[in-house]
Amino acid sequence: MLAIPLPFIAGLIFALVLHHSLKGVEAPGSRRYFVAFLILYALQGVVVGLHLGYGVKQLAPIQPITASVMPPLAFLAFRGLTDASVPRPWIHLWAPLSVALSVALLPVLVDPILLVIFLVYGFALWRLTRESDDEVMAEASLQRMRPALRAARLTAILMFFFAVSDVAVAIYAGLVGVEGVPFAVAIMNIIALAATGVYYVLPQRGIAPVSLAMPYLPEPGDEAVVARATMVLEEGGLYKNENLSLAKIARKAGIPARDLSAAINRATGLNVSQFVNNRRVEEACRLLDETRQSATVIMLDVGFSTKSNFNREFRRVTGLSPRQWRARSKDGTAPVVARS
Structure with a gap:
């Protein structure tokens, strides 16, 4: 043999x-x-x-x-x-x-x-x-x-x-x-x-990305760049795209990828992945509150591809697991998730 x-x-x-x-x-x-x-x-x-x-x-x-x-x-x-x-x-x-x-x-x-x-x-x-x-x-x-x-x-x-x-x-x-x-x-x-x-x-x-903790002071124009990126993410529910990339956001926003990334970092203290995931988690919270869909279906619907990443990012934003969020939302005690 x-x-x-x-x-x-x-x-x-x-x-x-x-x-x-x-x-x-x-x-x-x-x-x-x-x-x-x-x-x-x-x-x-x-x-x-x-x-x-x-x-x-x-x-x-x-x-x-x-x-x-x-x-x-x-x-x-x-x-x-x-x-x-x-x-x-x-x-x-x-x-x-x-x-x-x-x-x-x-x-x-x-x-x-x-x-x-x-x-x-x-x-x-x-x-x-x-x-x-x-x-x-x-x-x-x-x-x-x-x-x-x-x-x-x-x-x-x-x-x-x-x-x-x-x-x-x-x-x-x-x-x-x-x-x-x-x-x-x-x-x-x-x-x-x-x-x-x-x-x-x-x-x-599942090592979570380290928060940038506002390493730089925001510069003039950063807020406008973040607002433009936010608008682009909302167009057609782009943030739900599982294969969404920084380059794709930058092209649609008409902003160089490096400038877009730097502005988001400075203005929000988040990297681009966390910035987008904040919006995904916000939508996941809404669906958990307003529908009876399973967490897995919601996870896929808002743009996450793995349960580990979804759970990690959900807990980063809300401090709770999706199961805990749904349970608390029924009691009217779930915290409000602020949009990034």
Whole structure:
């Protein structure tokens, strides 16, 4: 019976985790890059597994070339979630072209070039995630901003890890011999699997966004921007759109996403996700009071997609669970929810 190579399992699991984290991403260009990246990542696991696990030596020249494509694709995919367009994406072909030329002409340079590629794009991706969630992931749905940001950071960390580990494996092979390389690669993939597992589990615990607590004083014009955003959210019940994103609100309001996010932060002390969720919770409270619909039906109707997020945001705004709100509203003791 054939054993399934560990690199293939690691690649498949990481691809599935990223896919799960990036639901709700509607940026067309970004989606293409993500699909290409996920397919290539899983394919790279197959190539590594067949090469090192089953000794298919014909794949040895292909392995570094496919590896060099992944960092640029990852960067382009996450860059596509910002409100800025990706300029001249063809520039990033330097990575696979340089590795392909090295494989053909100077194989000794393959490992150093791969190290540079992974470090360059690792730093670029990590730098991209250093801004606020709103500004970095403007094209992601509001409910997917934080998972998408965490996915970007995990990808950057894995780039650093594979850059360092590849150097370690090269040194190990030079000192001990290539016989132990499959074992070393297996250890690398176990660590990558562990990191992916930690990433996958932690967001499910429902860590609430931290309130900005009015970090900046409002500026002239902020109230007008917030009023415009509020009006846009009400048009056609836009706030109920499950896949609503900062970029979509900004486009409809005719305000740059960065300016819209900053104005809401300064004027309300909330991030954009909390600002929209306040309106959703207000509508949920009304429906709980005036209808006999279940909390799950109401949750979906007002724009939430998961019960954990709905319950967390409902409690943040009202201090109660939906069940407690409905029970208290029957007694006439439910608190009034102010509109954001």
